[in-house]
Amino acid sequence: MSEQLRVGVVGTGGMGTRHASNIDHQVGNARLVAVMDIDADRAASVAEPAGATVFADGFELIASDTVDAVILASPDPTHAALASACLDHGKHALVEKPLATDLAGAAAVVDAEASLGRRLLQVGLMRHYDPQHVAVRDTLRRGEIGHPLLFRGWHRNPPEARPPTSEEVLVNSAVHDIYSARWLLNDEISEVFVRGTTIHPERTDQLDLQLITMVMAGGAIASVEVNKDSGFGYEVGVEVSGSHGMVTTAPHHTPVVRQDGAMAQTVEPDWLARFAEAYIIEVRAWVASVISGRPEGPTAWDGYLTLGAALAGAESVATGAPVAVDPPKRPALYSGRAK
Numbered sequence: 171m172s173e174q175l176r177v178g179v180v181g182t183g184g185m186g187t188r189h190a191s192n193i194d195h196q197v198g199n200a201r202l203v204a205v206m207d208i209d210a211d212r213a214a215s216v217a218e219p220a221g222a223t224v225f226a227d228g229f230e231l232i233a234s235d236t237v238d239a240v241i242l243a244s245p246d247p248t249h250a251a252l253a254s255a256c257l258d259h260g261k262h263a264l265v266e267k268p269l270a271t272d273l274a275g276a277a278a279v280v281d282a283e284a285s286l287g288r289r290l291l292q293v294g295l296m297r298h299y300d301p302q303h304v305a306v307r308d309t310l311r312r313g314e315i316g317h318p319l320l321f322r323g324w325h326r327n328p329p330e331a332r333p334p335t336s337e338e339v340l341v342n343s344a345v346h347d348i349y350s351a352r353w354l355l356n357d358e359i360s361e362v363f364v365r366g367t368t369i370h371p372e373r374t375d376q377l378d379l380q381l382i383t384m385v386m387a388g389g390a391i392a393s394v395e396v397n398k399d400s401g402f403g404y405e406v407g408v409e410v411s412g413s414h415g416m417v418t419t420a421p422h423h424t425p426v427v428r429q430d431g432a433m434a435q436t437v438e439p440d441w442l443a444r445f446a447e448a449y450i451i452e453v454r455a456w457v458a459s460v461i462s463g464r465p466e467g468p469t470a471w472d473g474y475l476t477l478g479a480a481l482a483g484a485e486s487v488a489t490g491a492p493v494a495v496d497p498p499k500r501p502a503l504y505s506g507r508a509k
């Protein structure tokens with residue numbers, strides 16, 4: 171490996187462009203060397219300022235000797251095949267969430283990495299790096315509020331050009347919150363039940379405002395509100411009640427302004443603004459772990475389990491009933507939980 175980690179990025183939309191820029195400007199021991207997007211102009215506009223090479227194919231980028239490690243930020247259905255290619259070539263990858271869009275795809279990636287016997291993949295479940303979430307985790311791990319009993323999360327989004335289906339709400343968005351519940355409660359999900367409603371009256375068959383209730387193996391309960399068209403901007407937070415108290419993520423970073431008889435605080439417009447710092451911390455930690463050879467952060471197994479719970483949620487939407495989650499045995503490679 172060269173002195174600086176040579177990173178390639180596949181998919182340069184909102185997320186990939188931010189990762190590419192962070193690699194280029196925010197990480198001393200890495201540089202952006204390769205970019206691929208099916209929109210060649212978009213790829214070129216990201217590659218050019220960094221002096222990176224534009225590839226016409228994501229799999230060629232992964233195979234190239236000029237690339238040490240890869241960030242996969244193309245659309246969700248492309249992740250599993252690209253992540254498998256990274257494993258085939260022995261390349262480390264930061265794979266955006268979800269790891270796959272179906273459980274067989276996620277299982278194939280986990281099986282391939284487990285047979286390699288070496289962790290090469292980190293999944294972009296980036297709440298793990300958000301300082302506000304980390305402060306909640308630290309409070310919980312220090313035992314300050316006793317043992318955690320109830321998790322509550324909220325994930326309110328600006329509208330998307332194409333409103334998502336019920337399943338996309340779970341697989342594309344709620345995976346973050348499912349991860350937060352597992353990570354902060356330090357436990358696995360045993361049951362998922364989803365109730366929802368629709369913000370868009372013309373799409374009553376698709377639930378874009380969902381209340382996801384989960385039962386954890388140890389008996390704690392988690393609930394998450396995912397709203398895909400909040401009407402006011404972007405907001406994510408968590409709250410945990412324990413046997414001796416309660417902990418909540420700190421409020422927004424923005425100042426409180428009093429003016430004209432009102433007191434107001436600006437809400438971030440989207441995830442790129444809300445989690446700007448977390449994305450930098452995430453790529454720095456990923457690069458450091460690749461260079462040191464000590465993998466950390468959310469694993470492919472976390473990707474598999476969060477997707478499994480999200481798909482159980484989709485089944486719950488279809489059946490109107492709670493759905494049991496019964497994953498296979500945790501492979502030895504993933505024996506240590508992400509802290």
Ligand SMILES: NC(=O)c1ccc[n+]([C@@H]2O[C@H](COP(=O)([O-])OP(=O)(O)OC[C@H]3O[C@@H](n4cnc5c(N)ncnc54)[C@H](O)[C@@H]3O)[C@@H](O)[C@H]2O)c1
Nearest residue numbers: 181182183184185186207208209243244245246266267294
């Ligand atoms: N971790 C997070 O907080 C977070 C936030 C947003 C998005 N994401 C994830 O990042 C990924 C990208 O999301 P986005 O919001 O940037 O979407 P986007 O639509 O803005 O960008 C996707 C890009 O991928 C390109 N693309 C399409 N097919 C491709 C292919 N086969 N190979 C290479 N490039 C291809 C598109 O041209 C586009 O530029 C998704 O998987 C999404 O779930 C994660």
